[in-house]
Amino acid sequence: MIKFYAHKTLQTADGKLPLDVSFSVEKGQFITIYGNSGAGKTTILRILAGLTDAEKSLIEVDGDCWDNSEKKIILPIQKRSVGFVFQDYALFPNLTVRENLTFALQKNHNKNIINELLELMELHSLQNSKPQNLSGGQKQRVALARAIVRKPKILLLDEPLSALDDEMRSKLQDYILKAHQQYQLTTILVSHHLPEIFKLSNKVILLDKGKIIKEGTPSFVFSEEKISSKFKLTGEIIAIEKSDVIYIVSVLAGSNIIKVIATEDEITALKVGTKVLVASKAFNPMIQKIS
Numbered sequence: 001m002i003k004f005y006a007h008k009t010l011q012t013a014d015g016k017l018p019l020d021v022s023f024s025v026e027k028g029q030f031i032t033i034y035g036n037s038g039a040g041k042t043t044i045l046r047i048l049a050g051l052t053d054a055e056k057s058l059i060e061v062d063g064d065c066w067d068n069s070e071k072k073i074i075l076p077i078q079k080r081s082v083g084f085v086f087q088d089y090a091l092f093p094n095l096t097v098r099e100n101l102t103f104a105l106q107k108n109h110n111k112n113i114i115n116e117l118l119e120l121m122e123l124h125s126l127q128n129s130k131p132q133n134l135s136g137g138q139k140q141r142v143a144l145a146r147a148i149v150r151k152p153k154i155l156l157l158d159e160p161l162s163a164l165d166d167e168m169r170s171k172l173q174d175y176i177l178k179a180h181q182q183y184q185l186t187t188i189l190v191s192h193h194l195p196e197i198f199k200l201s202n203k204v205i206l207l208d209k210g211k212i213i214k215e216g217t218p219s220f221v222f223s224e225e226k227i228s229s230k231f232k233l234t235g236e237i238i239a240i241e242k243s244d245v246i247y248i249v250s251v252l253a254g255s256n257i258i259k260v261i262a263t264e265d266e267i268t269a270l271k272v273g274t275k276v277l278v279a280s281k282a283f284n285p286m287i288q289k290i291s
Contacts, residue, residue: 001027002154002186006047006067007056010210012038019210025203027062029178030187032197034221035207041190044207045156049084050077050186061153077275082187083147085160089139091131096192097142098127106147119143120182121175137168141175148179155180157189160194170273173199194222194252199272219250222257233258237274240267251278 002025014097018039025031029053034080046052048059048091050066055076091100101114120123121141131139140160147155157176161169177200180187191197197218199265204221205243206214214221235253242248247267251258258278262270268275 001025001060001062002048003060004042004044004048005056005058008040008047008052008054008056010038010040014038017210020045020050021207021210023212023215024187025188027186028184029203030177030189030201031203031205032189032191032201032218033205033207034191036196039207040210042158045084045158045188045190046190048154049156050075050080051084054168081150081153082170083150083152083155085140085143085147085155085157087159087162088133089143091139091142091146093131093291096128096130097123097134100131100142100145101149104149106150109150113149113151117149117179120179120239121145128245129278136164137172137235140164140172144172144175144179148185151183153186155185155187157187159190159192161191162193169193169196177199178204194218194257195238195273197222219257219259233275234275235278237270237272237276240270240272248275251276253278 005022007018007020010019017038017040021040021044033044035041043052044212054067054069056242057067057069059065065073066080067073068135071109092103095103098118100113101117105111105114118127121144123138123141123145126134126138131142134142143160147248159262161172173196179185189200201218204215204218205212206221233253235251235258237249238257240247247262247264249260249262249267249270252259260278
């Protein structure tokens with residue numbers, strides 16, 4: 001389990017902003033930190049990784065103290081079991097794919113994990129290539145594999161897929177989820193992409209102006225309790241959940257999430273990512289795939 005508390009004064013375009021957050025993460029969870037730009041999301045990851053100091057902090061991971069400002073305990077970066085994936089890949093340009101992974105592997109660790117990750121990320125045929133010869137999606141797979149090669153206690157992902165197109169983004173999400181599950185990682189993601197959050201996360205922390213204003217499942221954090229009974233709109237399916245004999249389909253339309261009840265027959269043509277039309281007649285919403 002991760003127990004995190006930090007207070008830090010941020011310098012923003014609008015002046016000073018006090019970041020003051022406290023949360024916990026269960027081992028094996030996949031959580032997302034969501035909020036407007038400048039809310040402090042990346043700073044939280046950097047404090048946890050030891051890349052940024054906080055004015056006040058108390059961080060415990062699996063019972064070990066990483067930070068305690070009162071006792072002046074600050075665990076060095078190299079002693080924190082953290083893998084960090086950045087937006088800009090941060091690969092060594094003079095090293096091949098395999099060499100990038102080997103460089104990140106700690107001494108005396110089993111080198112078999114390099115072959116495992118090359119296989120898992122489908123990079124085996126590219127292992128002798130250098131970063132300048134790789135596509136953006138391939139570079140990000142290498143960056144992800146490199147972050148995991150030490151089997152860290154915590155995997156930190158700072159909007160790693162934001163520069164990719166939708167198709168590649170979806171594929172990379174699959175790789176991230178596969179790695180998270182196979183290596184039983186505790187993963188913390190920063191993302192603004194709601195379909196991605198629903199696909200990957202089992203918990204969301206909603207951050208606003210340096211404070212946590214809501215946390216819970218993606219459905220709990222983002223769903224509105226009331227929507228108009230008369231509407232017609234298009235959107236994208238971000239989640240399909242079975243509830244007894246029916247299904248709850250969550251549709252992202254603009255910045256709103258609409259929940260629609262559907263039968264088993266109605267969802268046969270639907271899946272996460274499908275573009276749909278949602279319409280309401282006399283309080284009975286209906287959902288239809290857009291061809």
